[in-house]
Amino acid sequence: MANLLKFLIQFEFFFYGILAVVLFIYLRKLFATYRQWKLAYFGLEKELAQAEFNQNLTVVIISLLMAAGLFVLTVIVAPSVPGVQTLATPTVNTTSQPSVEMTAPSAATIPSATTTGFIATLEAAYGQGCVPDQINWTEPRSGSTISGTVILKGTVNVTSLGYYKYEFSPVGDETWTTVAAGNQPVQNDALGGSWDTSNMTPGDYLLRLVVTDSKNQEYPPCTIQIKITAPADR
Template sequence: MDQFYVFILRNDVWIYIVSALGLFWYISQFIRAQRQLRVAIFNLERETNTQTRNTALIVIVILAGIIGGVYYVNTRIAPTLPPTLLRDPTPTPDIFRTPLSSPTPLLTRQPTSTPPLVPTITLAGNPGEPAPNPAEETTPVETATAVGTPLPPPTPSVGCTLQLNIIEPRNGSVVAGTITFNGTANFEDFGYYTLEANGPQTGGQWASLLGRNIEQSVQDGFLGSVNLSQWDSGPYLIRLSAADQALNIIAQCVIQVTLQQ
């Protein structure tokens, strides 16, 4: 049902125009048939004009109902719909066809790479027992996380503020497959924002994740999504950049995530 409302909201202008033209035509038909019915002499002529008048009246009622229904959806239903339904869908870009750009320095701080996550080694329970072979007793990262062993600390986020930040995924989190980015990109002189990644798949260069500049500001909401199921595993830097109306980059927020396949 929500999709029906979205269809009406996106095509309400054309529905109004077509309905108004139909109303104009059938109202004229109704008036013409009514006039001819008053001066009709023969029964056949009266029956024809009566049928024309009744048909025009029915269509007038239907078109008026359509116009009223569209107006009701715009004024009463539209404010209750989730904002994500009214937003244009974000296409999933083809990362391998996106031209890569050279890394851009972030103010005076440069993000440092974090070494790949290493497995946790289980030591012997008693001092007298020999330590087990690390190659045989290595605990996977998932198991270590489940029992409470902390992961290596991520690179601290760089340049993130209340006006520009990535809320999800969090800095230092482990992601896989299709990743949804949520956060904030909202300034007074906002022009557009972009999402880029730098890691094993990009060869040390920044690659656009969305394939285009997003010219709509976001406040604690959906920034975009991308399918990285074909990318190499490892640590990646995610950079959210914002530009002003003059298309100048005014702020950048960088976090680190670890991609696992």
């Protein structure tokens, strides 16, 4: 299922193009045969025009159903299937030499030690990019150790929620793998689905919660670091 969805996502515009061409051709035929049927005087002529009209109408309906099915699979079903959407973080170009203009910061732009310490404390407790009571993790917390099958809990409570998903990536890796997704607000409760870590390589991982609004605009991801250990019975 996951491989099929990846294939459809990769070539979805190609399929849409083919369906659009088919619809254009058979809609023209449909209107032409309709005019023939209206202008026909003899019974046999009307029957032939009616049969051709029905054939063209069938092709149009099937093409529309295929386009609708492709849309449902790539836009609605795919985000909720684990492992379908693997996002690569863009590679930073380290060969360029940008010019940097050094300016002395004013006193107003220098963060105080108190402010810096408060932000660091929040990030340590909730994770980077997390907002308490809006987008944050409840279980596990940043720095936690997990093993086996776990139920991930958190909060997704934003205005005009579109959908959310949670993903993992080994620390130092640049790819993210989707575990599960949902489209209903959650308040300190299960985010949907379970995560089986039994067959994963033990080590440090990043876990992030990605929330998108109804206009397909992403909020800053809520990212925490966790450690995965092998189950005790292994």
